[in-house]
Amino acid sequence: METKLSSVIIGFGIMGRIRYHAMQRHGGYEIRAICDIRSEVREQMPDGLFVYSDWRTCIDEQEPKVVIVCAVNKMIPEIVCYALKRGCAVFSEKPPGRTLEDALKIQKVYNECGITLKFGFNHRYHNSVIEAKALLDSGLLGEAVCVRGVYGKAGNEHFAEEWRNNKEISGGGILLDQGIHMLDLMRYLLGSELYVKSGIVNNLVWKELETEDSAIALLETERHQIASIHSSVLQWRHKFDMDILCTNGYIALNGLLTNSKSYGEESITYYKKDLLAESGKLGRPKEHTMCFNEDFSWDKEMDEFYEAVTNQKPIVHGTMDDAVKTMQIVTDIYKLAEKKG
Numbered sequence: 001m002e003t004k005l006s007s008v009i010i011g012f013g014i015m016g017r018i019r020y021h022a023m024q025r026h027g028g029y030e031i032r033a034i035c036d037i038r039s040e041v042r043e044q045m046p047d048g049l050f051v052y053s054d055w056r057t058c059i060d061e062q063e064p065k066v067v068i069v070c071a072v073n074k075m076i077p078e079i080v081c082y083a084l085k086r087g088c089a090v091f092s093e094k095p096p097g098r099t100l101e102d103a104l105k106i107q108k109v110y111n112e113c114g115i116t117l118k119f120g121f122n123h124r125y126h127n128s129v130i131e132a133k134a135l136l137d138s139g140l141l142g143e144a145v146c147v148r149g150v151y152g153k154a155g156n157e158h159f160a161e162e163w164r165n166n167k168e169i170s171g172g173g174i175l176l177d178q179g180i181h182m183l184d185l186m187r188y189l190l191g192s193e194l195y196v197k198s199g200i201v202n203n204l205v206w207k208e209l210e211t212e213d214s215a216i217a218l219l220e221t222e223r224h225q226i227a228s229i230h231s232s233v234l235q236w237r238h239k240f241d242m243d244i245l246c247t248n249g250y251i252a253l254n255g256l257l258t259n260s261k262s263y264g265e266e267s268i269t270y271y272k273k274d275l276l277a278e279s280g281k282l283g284r285p286k287e288h289t290m291c292f293n294e295d296f297s298w299d300k301e302m303d304e305f306y307e308a309v310t311n312q313k314p315i316v317h318g319t320m321d322d323a324v325k326t327m328q329i330v331t332d333i334y335k336l337a338e339k340k341g
């Protein structure tokens with residue numbers, strides 16, 4: 001019989017709800033309680049659950065096997081560390097706090113407790129990314145030598161008031177919020193650690209914000225693979241594009257299937273280099289494209305976590321190490337930009 005994991009969710013905003021539904025679909029989680037500090041959120045909880053406004057009381061009273069942390073960045077380290085120390089397995093949203101120090105604090109407790117901990121680097125579970133990784137691993141296109149990514153969104157009329165732009169709560173702007181996903185993907189797909197060579201972080205339009213609206217960075221691995229990222233709120237639409245240049249071909253990831261459907265259709269296109277123009281079209285090699293219209297990323301993520309907790313399978317994506325390494329990159333980009341400013 002399938003083990004049901006007694007679970008609580010801390011923070012029931014956008015991500016809390018997404019995780020709740022994925023856990024329900026999975027069937028292996030027994031969600032007992034939800035905690036949120038906002039009364040309007042507590043009033044709209046699904047039926048049959050205990051409802052808390054204080055996360056410590058929620059964890060202490062429920063003594064769950066699993067704690068799902070979907071509160072704001074500022075709260076993540078404290079809640080994650082507390083839950084781990086209480087012997088709970090933890091699934092936490094990214095980023096692992098506001099700073100690298102936060103991530104390292106979590107890492108220390110994690111190392112001491114030796115309990116399952118996974119972070120929500122969700123993009124690795126998107127179909128286009130899974131196909132890209134498989135293509136790279138197959139060797140068909142040779143080795144990945146260069147990757148460039150654009151991750152852009154449009155801030156809405158309330159953007160300036162969002163907690164994401166309150167540095168005290170978020171710790172950083174669009175780079176820490178969204179760019180961190182792309183940096184994680186770049187590390188994953190290149191298969192090497194990235195080091196920051198240069199970076200510019202600025203407020204080009206949203207001048208009143210204390211967090212950046214734009215970040216551009218150049219990075220390199222020890223194997224001299226190159227990466228560039230543009231993370232921006234000035235795209236004025238939602239956009240996700242990644243190009244991967246390989247020794248024998250090319251991969252493009254375009255669009256990302258999200259709940260809002262605003263990043264466009266998700267697709268992967270690849271081609272092999274064709275220097276002899278066997279296709280008859282030098283500069284226009286034969287391309288192969290796959291499009292996806294279903295997003296199973298949240299389900300796959302909750303399944304990996306479930307298997308780790310119940311069957312001691314290793315966490316492959318969103319490990320503590322992934323969390324610290326990507327936080328290191330974000331911190332280095334911020335530091336480099338500060339020095340120049």
Ligand SMILES: NC(=O)c1ccc[n+]([C@@H]2O[C@H](COP(=O)([O-])OP(=O)(O)OC[C@H]3O[C@@H](n4cnc5c(N)ncnc54)[C@H](O)[C@@H]3O)[C@@H](O)[C@H]2O)c1
Nearest residue numbers: 011012013014015036037038070071072073093094120122
């Ligand atoms: N994995 C992803 O793809 C992804 C996407 C978006 C956001 N996130 C991350 O998820 C987290 C939440 O983001 P969101 O978009 O759901 O924000 P949100 O504002 O929609 O939800 C956050 C919720 O946490 C609650 N909260 C704040 N402090 C709390 C506390 N002390 N105790 C209990 N509840 C508290 C808020 O009231 C709110 O309801 C952030 O860390 C964010 O970076 C991850």
